Amino acid sequence: MKSSRLALSTLTISLLSLLSCSAMALPTAHDRVYTADQNSNTVSVFNPVDNTLVGQIRLGNPRPDVLSPLYRGQINVHGMGFSPDHKTLVVISNGSNSVTFIDTATNAVKGVTYVGRSPHEGFFTADGKEVWVVVRGEDYISVIDPQTFKETRRIQTAVGPGMVQFLPDNKLAFSVSSFTPQVDVIDVKSHTVIKKIDVVSPFSPFLQFTPDHKELWMTHKDVGKVTRIDTRTLKVTGVIDTGFITNHLAFATVNGKVLAYVTVGGENVVKVYSTDAQAQLLATIPTGALPHGIWSSDDSSRVYVGLENGDGMEVIDPAQNKVIAHVAGGQAPQALIFLSNVVGDGDGKRNLAPLANAEPLNIRLKPVTAPEAKGFVVSRNLGVVDALEVSLFKLKPQTNYNVYLSGQSTPVASFVTDAKGMSNGTAIGPARRLAEPGAQSSQSGPLKLIVMEGAAPADASRAVLVSDM
DSSP, rough: OOOHHHHHHHHHHHHHHHHHHTTOOOOOOOEEEEEEEETTTTEEEETTTEEEEEEEOOSSGGGGGGGGGSSOOSSSSSEEEEEESOOOEEEEEETTTEEEEEEETTTTEEEEOOSSSSSSEEEEEEEEEEEEEEETTTTEEEEETTHHHHEEEEEOOOOEEEEEEOTSSSSEEEEEESSSEEEEETTTTTTTEEEEOOOOOOOOOOOOOOTTSEEEEEEETTTTTEEETTTTTTTEEEEEOSSSEEEEEEEEEETTTTEEEEEEGGGGGGEEEEEESSSOEEEEEEEEESSSEEEOOOOOOOOOEEEEETTTTEEEEEETEEEEEEEEOOOSSHHHESSSSSOOOOSSSSTBBBBOOOEEEEEEESSSSSSTTTEEEEEOOSSSEEEEEEEEEETTTTOOOOOOOOEOSSSSSEOOOOOOSSSEEEEESSSSHHHHHBBBOSSBBOOOOEEEEEOOOGGGOOOOOEOOO
16 A cells, blocks of 8 residues: 555656646747847847757848948847737837838738837737837837837837836836936826836836736846836835846746846846845856847746847756857847747748858957956958947046057047947958957067057057957
């Protein structure tokens, strides 16, 4: 009798284990991961089963071609949202002020809406009847009919709305801002702001709800923090110091606990936090260059990360807290989303183009005479020329800085920092060959990138920042 009870107990445990594994089933061939690629102006489409690039939806030409008048196509493919039934993907291009509607089953564009200056992100309402697009360069949300692709109204917000999301009952929407330190709480039915919540900084590019929708977490890219807001009391409940260039965040349920995954671009990591009343840092996961967009699979078995300077996607296994796959994709991916059950019969390759860009070259900058200075450079091949993209931080405000190749008297790029000592820009030219690791300068020494204040001959001993190659 005792052995029978033991056998029954063992069987029960086995069944529970089987059910537990079933609940954590991996993504299927019907699912897809998408990235919005800002430099190549593509949407990269990935198969999460084998972590491969299926192909790309080309919405415009790569960046060198947009220096002339733009008559067709989109520029700066940047943000993404989707319909509740996962049948429609909306893609926001902030350079051409457009919202592109894509059929996820066929990868075909079915409509384009043009809105105000520099839209950033867009999302369907919870009932799927409207699309709200935040117009970051202005002070309103553009409301679009997804059937006619026409703007139907505008909702006045704080200057520079950065993103908007909806509670599942479709009663309230929350809009964070990129230029104003507040969150606008909007009554969806009346399309009016009913409350303004003050937050810690004016620059927020992203928000996400916890799985139970009781909290909103928003990132502050400018100060490296995350703010938590109670969606019932509409009050800030906590602020977390996350790190330099905090971009996006996602949630996953691991071993019965809801965890937050935050991309910290300046450190090339994803940080994992508990969602207790006092959030605790649980793990730091190294990634490729400048992690930006992030989204978890529906079952929390995988977390997907877009690499803005790595031109691709990485896959995190949250059970192990480590990257298990890297997949090349479009140039400078920004937003990333995972969508389940979008592919029917077939391979899902209709209307997709193959990858057209090469792998980027990332160059680290280390401080020399300015201990607090930070910077990084990425070189991308653009066919006959290259783009040398330079990002500088924590330098003197409103000051001219030049970037030299050692041994050269003419700078390859010149920048003026803003009031916070920051600057970002791109130099176009034959730079990749000179910037490759191991290249030699005319002085027969290792070739370096040197960032110096003002115009002066390149001299590594007087550098503010120098490449660490």
